[in-house]
Amino acid sequence: MSEHSSHLVLLLGAGGISPDAALRAAAKVTSEVSVVWYEGNASGAAVEGLRRQWAGSFTGEWLAVADHLTIPDVLVDLHGRRPVQGVATFGEPLIVVQAEAQQRLGLPGNPPETVRTAQSKLAQRRRLRDAGVEKVRFHEIADEADIPVAVAAVGFPAVLKPVHGAASFLVSKVHDEAELRERLREALEAYRSSPLFDPEALFVLEQLLVGSPWYEETGFGDYVSVESLVEDGRVVHVGVTDKLPLHGFVETGDVVPTSLPADRRQEVLDHAGRIIEAMGIRWGATHLELKLTPDGPACIELNARLGGPVGHLLRAASGADIEADIIRLALGRSPEGNYQGRRYALYRSVPPPPVAVTLVGQTPREELLERFPELVFCKTRFAPGAELRPEQPYNVLTFLVTGEDVTSCLATAERVTAAYRADFVSPADGSPVPFSASSH
Missing domain, CATH: 3.30.470.20 (ATP-grasp fold, B domain)
Incomplete structure (x- = not known):
């Protein structure tokens, strides 16, 4: 098939690389790109700007869905109008429906069950154990009644983590059964109020590596x-x-x-x-x-x-x-x-304090970019006034530097984090919350 006859469908709107970066990558490969946009939290103006960017570069269709589970059906319908040769996405929430669509259309991709296994920390452990590739001890925990059996199987110290999670949140090191019970109760409560995880509150206790x-x-x-x-x-x-x-x-x-x-x-x-x-x-x-x-x-x-x-x-x-x-x-x-x-490249991320806080001020990214020419990019995610909570896996500052060796990259990263200042207060009483980017 020729370079410009391949009809690609991009599944966008649910994490991964930025949508405009996904479009730039696609433009290097094919000129026929349809987009299935998962309607989430992006503003209407941002989506419309992205759609104009897409329309100026590609032939294809722009389709929007409110329920990501309908995506395979949407692509089957699209395939009937305009044959599809490939389906791509970069966001974790959409990789299962991507696999389901690829399977239904007979396109290159992974079996959906393989992708579901990869998304589950428990199913992964079982697969690797059964294949004889890994010997890490682990056990499923759904509630406190599972703790005695899990402790007997895994021992201490251990790590408690959600079976479906993101960015290491609700992951805890535990040293004894009392601490495990306390961390599990806290995690179950946080799980119920967090939009980041699977609705089923299921955990795995693993041997501490x-x-x-x-x-x-x-x-x-x-x-x-x-x-x-x-x-x-x-x-x-x-x-x-x-x-x-x-x-x-x-x-x-x-x-x-x-x-x-x-x-x-x-x-x-x-x-x-x-x-x-x-x-x-x-x-x-x-x-x-x-x-x-x-x-x-x-x-x-x-x-x-x-x-x-x-x-x-x-x-x-x-x-x-x-x-x-x-x-x-x-x-x-x-x-x-x-x-x-x-050359060497170093990506650095700085999380907020591990408690609920309100950001009241920070060093502008423009100031950091001007001060450090080694920066490839620098992003401050939040504006003053933003309320941050520990169950939200976001960083307040991310940046990337390059250098001729790793020592120079590490030194530059330390200078950038030392130059970044952010002020936080408690949303409960307005008291200052200690924070230093260099301490992370």
């Missing part, structure tokens, strides 16, 4: 992620992403290319390949997090999609566009990017 020093340099965390592309079952690892130390269970930064020694890097990639194969991923991108333990790499979790800032990092380091390659894979084509890094 303990990391060890794998790097010759200091400044890195004890886990990594592996970014891979899969074409009809053939896995190509495009890179290993180093991590900055966690703040609790919250991520603070990513660095590419990796600084792992070559033998350690190969150990990570070999295990990643075993995990992706065991999970049954056939097409698209995977983002796999691995703990670097004394006994080798161990799976934290696998996502059947592109990971957070990975596209930004790879473009800054290598010039390759993994988002365009994901679209090529959705159309049944091979990836084209060369992901050999030419």
Whole structure:
């Protein structure tokens, strides 16, 4: 099929990379793009501007849905009018309906059940255990009645996490049964009021994975992620992403290319390949997090999609566009990017205080961009007056820097976080809440 005869459908409006970035990536691959827009929280003006951007670049149809579960039916109808050759999305909430539509239309994609397994931390653990790939102890917890059996199966210290969750929220380290009961009660209450999670409040208790020093340099965390592309079952690892130390269970930064020694890097990639194969991923991108333990790499979790800032990092380091390659894979084509890094790139995220707060002032992003020419981008998510709650997995500041080596990137990131000031108060009584970006 020719470059311009491939009809791609983009599923947008539910997280992942920005919709305009998805359109830019698609424009590198095909000129026939239909959009199915999931109507969420975006303003009407923003959506209309995006629609004008799409109309100026592509042929196709713009369709809007209020219920994401109707998307497969919508695409079957569209296919009858205008044959579809590929379906792509970058948002976690839409990857199951993407797989269902791909299956119904006979297009390249993963079986829906494979994607559902990838979205469930419990189903993942079962799949990897049954395949003999992982030996991490775990047990399901639906309520307090499950605690004694879970404790007997897993032991302490352990980690309690929601089976379906986001950005490490409601993830807790627990050291004994009393603490586990307290954390579970808190999580159940938060789960009921949070829009971020599956309606079913289900948790998993896992063995605490303990990391060890794998790097010759200091400044890195004890886990990594592996970014891979899969074409009809053939896995190509495009890179290993180093991590900055966690703040609790919250991520603070990513660095590419990796600084792992070559033998350690190969150990990570070999295990990643075993995990992706065991999970049954056939097409698209995977983002796999691995703990670097004394006994080798161990799976934290696998996502059947592109990971957070990975596209930004790879473009800054290598010039390759993994988002365009994901679209090529959705159309049944091979990836084209060369992901050999030419320079280092570091992505840094700064979360708000871990309590309910109101933002009353902060350093403007324009000031940071002017002061630090190494910044590729810098974003402040909230304006003064915004009320933030700990169950909302958002950062107050994100930025990306590049440099000739990892040391310079780390040093620049420290200077940027030291220069950023944000003032928070308690929404209950207006008292100041301590905060320092550099402490995260």
